[in-house]
Amino acid sequence: MGNTVSIKDIARKFKCAPSTISRALNDHPMINIDTRKTIQEYANKVGYQKNTISLSLLNQCSNTLGVIIPSISHYHETAIIEGLEAILQPAGYLLNICLTNESHALEKEYLDRLVANRVDAICISLSQETFDHSLNEHIDKAISRSLPIIFMDRFYHALDVDRVITDDFKGAFMATEHLIQMGCQRIAHLHGPKGITVSQQRFKGYEACLKKYGRDVDDQLVKQVMFSPESGLAATKSLLDQKTKPDGIFAVNDEVCFGAMKIIQEKNYKIPEEIALVGFDDIPLAAFAPIALSSVSRQSKKIGEQSAHLFLSKMNGMHQHQQFALEPELIIRESSQRNHCS
Amino acid sequence: MGNTVSIKDIARKFKCAPSTISRALNDHPMINIDTRKTIQEYANKVGYQKNTISLSLLNQCSNTLGVIIPSISHYHETAIIEGLEAILQPAGYLLNICLTNESHALEKEYLDRLVANRVDAICISLSQETFDHSLNEHIDKAISRSLPIIFMDRFYHALDVDRVITDDFKGAFMATEHLIQMGCQRIAHLHGPKGITVSQQRFKGYEACLKKYGRDVDDQLVKQVMFSPESGLAATKSLLDQKTKPDGIFAVNDEVCFGAMKIIQEKNYKIPEEIALVGFDDIPLAAFAPIALSSVSRQSKKIGEQSAHLFLSKMNGMHQHQQFALEPELIIRESSQRNHCS
C-alpha cells in the first residue's frame, strides 16, 4: 500500500537512473560490482519487492494459470488441484481458482475475468449447464484469441483441443466385469447426472461390458443420482423396493456408495454376498466405509500433474494439441470380494 | 496472445485518441452518444477485452485475494474456499490459492510471490512448521508493509491482527460434556498434531470439561494422531490394547473417527454402548459412517464467508483489527447416542 518501495524510489535515493537499479537488482554484469552490492543491500533493507504486475504488462504474460472447475467438494477435484500446484509451484506459477458451481453464467463470467487478467492459459472442467445446452460460444471465443485452454475430465464438442481425462469407459468396464466375475447376475448402475461426460462414459462402459457377456441393460436397474451419499441412498432404496433387485451395484462414485451401503445394511442385505458394490474415485475414506469399498481409482492427482505438464509445454511453444487418457485402476476391497463365487 | 486487441488498436482504427476510446467503452457522457455506440459495437465485434493488468498497475490494486492454506484435502478447507468464493465472486474478486503442504519454506515463497503480484490482501492458515518453530518474520514483514492479512483457523503470536476462527475450545468442551452425560467414565482423546492451534484448543476444551466434572486427564487415554483415518486406526488400536480401555472417545476430527470405528468394530466392541465416539468437523460423510458419527460442526463455509466480509470491509477502509470466533454446534448421531445412560 503506502509503504511499498519501487525502483524509482531507490533510484532517487542513489541519484541514478531506474535502469541502473533494475540492472543492479538483476545482477547484470554491466553494472559495477560494488554499486550492485550496495544497491542490493539497500533494496533488501527497505524491503523492496519486485512488482510483477508491471512485468506482466511488459511481457504480456502473467505467470498465472486460470482454473475453472464446477466444485472442489470432492476428493477428485482437490487432488487435481494438488497435482497442478505440485508441478506449477516450482515452475513459478500461481493459480487462479474459480468455482462455477455447475453454472454456465458463472463459468462465462469467470472466463471473461481470467481473460481480462491475461492468465497464460486456462484449465477447465466444464459446468453441467454448459454441457447440457452445448453453450460453447464463450469457449470458442477464448480459443479464437489463441488462449491455450486445457480441458480436464469433461469432453468438449470440438476434437482438436488439449485434453486430459481418465478413461472412464475403461474404468467402468473393469468394475462391471469384476462384478460379473464375482458372480453377479443383476448388476445395477447408479448413473451420474445427465449430460456430464463422466456419467455418460461410465454408463457406456457398464453397457459395453454387459453386452460383451451377452447381457442387456435393464432399465429398471439403472437409477440416476447426484454425486452425494443422500442421493445414492434414495436411489438404492428404490432399487431394493422393486421386484427385480440387484445382486451387484456399480455406482458413479464413492460418495454414492456410502449412501447405498447405509440403506443396504439397514435392510439387512449382506455385502458383498447378497449385493456386491463397486464405486469410482477411490476416495481416501473408501477403505473405511462400513464395508471396505471397492473402487476404480482414476489417478486424480495425476490428472492435475499431466495438465500442468501440458500447460508448461504450451508455454514452451508447443502448438499441437494433445490428448491424454489416464489408465484407471480397479482397487478390490471387501465390498465386492466374494471368496466363493456363486 | 497475438490477436488481442487493445484500446490503442481501436483508436488507430477510428483515427482518434485512446482516451476517447476508453471513455466511450466506459460509457462516459462526455463522449457523443453516437460515437460511443459505434465504438462499443466495433469493440464488441473484434472481441476487445479490457486488460486488467494495466489497471492494476495504475490503481495499485489487483482485485485479487491471496489464499495460503496448508492443504485442501479435507472438507473443512474446501468449504472455507467455497465460502470465500461465494462472497468474493459477486464482488468482482479472484482468488490466488496456494497450498503450503504444511511447509514453512513454501509458505514464505508463496507469500513473497503474492506480495510481488500485489494481491489486495492475504487470507492465511499458517503451516505447521511455521507454528512449531514460531517462524514469523515473513508474516511480520508482510504486515509491516501494511498488507492486510487475515488469519483463519490458526492463531498468530501477535494479538492485534484480523482473525476468523471457530471456538474449538468450546466445541471440544461440548463434545466431552456430551460423552460425560452419556455416562462415559474413561473418555479418551485422539489429539491432533502438536503445535497446531486446533489440536491445542480441542485438547484444552477436553481437559477443561473433565476438570469441571472433577476428573483429571489420564495420559494413557490421550494419543496423538495425524488428520487421517489410518492414523486414527493405529492410535485407537493402541488404546484398545492397553489395560485402561476407554468407554468414550473424542477425536480431533472425523477422518480419525472413521479409522477408530474400523478397529473398534473389528475388535467387536459395540458403538456406542461400549465405546461412544464423537468427532469434529461434521464432514458430509459423517452421517454415513459405519455407525452414524456424532460430530462438532465448525461451520467451515462460514469461516470463509466471514473472512471474505472482513476482507471487503478492509478494502473499504476499515483499519481496526477484528476477531471472530464462530460458534460450534454439536451434532448428535448414533455413535454417541445412548438411550439408557449407564
Added chain:
DNA sequence: GATTCAATTGCAAACGTTTGCGTAATTTTT
C-alpha cells in the same frame, strides 16, 4: 596528443489504461 577501446551509466520507449486539464468547435445567451 589524438585515437581506440572498454567499462559504466543514462535516455527513452514500451506494455494498456485512465483522467485532469486544455482546446477547439458549436450553440446559447445577452
Added chain:
DNA sequence: AAAAATTACGCAAACGTTTGCAATTGAATC
C-alpha cells in the same frame, strides 16, 4: 454581433519495470 456557455475530443502523465541504444568517463594504445 459579441460574449458566454456547452459539447466533444486530444494531450500527456502516471503506474513499475525492462532493454536497446546512446553517451559519458577513464584508461590504454598508437
